[in-house]
Amino acid sequence: MNTTTPTSAQRTWDELNARQRLYLSTIFEFDQAAETDIKRRSAKRMSVPPAAEWRQVTYDIDLPKKAAGYSSVQLAVRQRGEHDPGSGATLAALRRRKLITVTYDQVHVPPIGMVDRTRVRLTTAGRAAARHGAGHTAPATPPAGLMTRWSLLALARLYAAGEHGLCNETTPDRADEAPSWNTLLRLRDRRDGSLIDTFVADWPDQHRRMLRQHRVRASALGRRHFEIHRACYLELFGDLADELPDADPAEGAHTGLADHRRPRPKHLVRDTDLRVLLALAELQDTGRCYLREELTRDFQHWDDEVPGWVTEIPDGLTRWQVKNLTRTEKSIDRLTAHPGGPLITQVEVYASAHNWQAGITTPMVVLTDTGRTHLRDHLADYHRANPELPFPPER
Template sequence: MDVLTGTARGQETLIDLRYAAGLTLERVAALLRASPAGRELRVSASKISSLENGRSVRGRRWQDPDVTGQLVAPLAKAYGVPVRMIVDAWMRTRHGEQSPTLAPRKMPEASAKALATWEALNERQQTYLGEIMREDRMTATEMWMRRVQRLPAPKAQQWRSLPLAVQAPSSVVGHTRLQERLRRRGVHDPGVGSTVHALERRGLVVVTEDSVEHPAGGTVVRVLVEITRRGRAAARAGLGEPRDPGPAAHLLSEWLWGVVARVAAAEPDGLEDDLLAGRSLFFIGVGYRGKSGGRASRGLVDSVPVMAPGGTHVAEYRWRLTRLGRRHVAEYLDIYRELYSHIDTTGLDGIADEQP
């Protein structure tokens, strides 16, 4: 699309998306009128044209972001793009007005199958499975924090195998963190093998062993346990902890918001070029695309040249928020603070106070 329209990846407007879809104004209007929101807004070719060109759209309901928000999904379907691309293009196209409001994702309900699996377990097995799930969740948070702090972190396939027990006297090697969890629930070492292997037979966990060097016990054998997807679903259903639906479709994941927040915190000077690298750029950097034939990035940050004194040459490049990036932070900062409260957003209020 960037070749056909002259628009860099991650900077598309509403008209760019329509051109890429190969649709006329009349055809888009017809497709949108098939949706409840399209009928309520009385969509026409002239209204789509006004929308694309940043002009005021006739009709009182067009000024209500809750109503225009219902038009985003049908528009995304018509253009064959994700919802977040429509929201981003809308914000690039229409300055000085509130962007469409998307309804939050519904909290998914626990499946009857997962709940039946949980109820088939005895009390001891339920305790083990619940504590294994919580330990897995806590370890995942620790790994995420290590990556944010740019510390080395093992791959998920390594850390998800959690140490359950060490085949050596506890008076010498102590207890694993998972054992400490179980002990606080009144469950001690006897019966570990039979309980865990009963969970394994049901496909709720995977049990493995390895050998490690312990400073007090020498070479010892560890029993490792990894919760499966089925086990996680059963534990969540039984403990009343349904899966987090995640942020709304137009919002960033925890990982990507952390990256954008770092760039925002470096404004107005920008973040040094070598401090932002890796896969995140394929999702938020102007000119990037996730994979061959994949969707363009959101274009929230861009590499901007910094001229040497006197303007004789480019001294360096720095990452800065694009216009859309600044507006995205300004509009959704409070929501992100609630979603990802542990991410440092100190100093971003100045951006949030800016007018779109």
């Protein structure tokens, strides 16, 4: 059960007394400041610690306050009219409600040595309650297929940079610096294909000398994603209007998030199942099969004649390839049991060039004639529902 919905967060906040709200809100402010700093460092390609560490907020160091002063959290609480007596009970109450975790450890303070330290960290429920108390709306959750705010900003910069892209190396020109590598990996490793292209080009440095430079730009798929969904992102993240460049008109471009809420027509298969059908159709059109090609290379490597059973392996995908494509094997069962007839079938083939005589086989997923007919008859409907996916040409 999700305990961080707005209703749950509001109920939790309402149950707190004024002192507990003050402490939770103050911790939240330092949590958000740390998050902002981490994002800034990540954008500059600086190393960052794991969230379990940087979200820890130092509440107290066990030293005389007249000598060492108060922690930032304690000072903020005092400036708002609350003082330390009873703070232990307040933290304990927040911890019992599972709004914070409290860690007791030691830290070295020269020249004194090791002293006791108390650190606090907001839980997900605690952050939601504090966000509600501050009047902030919860971070918008993008519909399936859309990106997070951080990834969107990175793609928008690459889109605006055009074919020349941005520098994927350390550069003094901040305007030409690409997003962090971690962010680029999220754009690269999308299920439907990479939204970026990396390339090497001659580029002038600050002294106008031409140097070979690694650069990155939005791929054709990335540009199409931005053009199709720009209106959706503006609705989702309205405060980013000034940071999203204008997009070229695109066929099938969405007008807003309502396009993501339209029910799928009953005669169309799920998006994940469609990806399998499209991949199988492309393999048939190009006469490709990964397993067949691997087995052929294995036999040729040992200067052995390629057996006939290898060349007879049909164009298709192994089950693990389907799972990599859809993150589940359930698509195979659904497509096999399609009401209009099986859209795919499975064929047992030998799995190894070395011990095939032992009879070890693996199932190969293949598009049926019914599956190809289904794609052909409903191609226009699928294209309207999924304008980003690579569709085969109509025949």
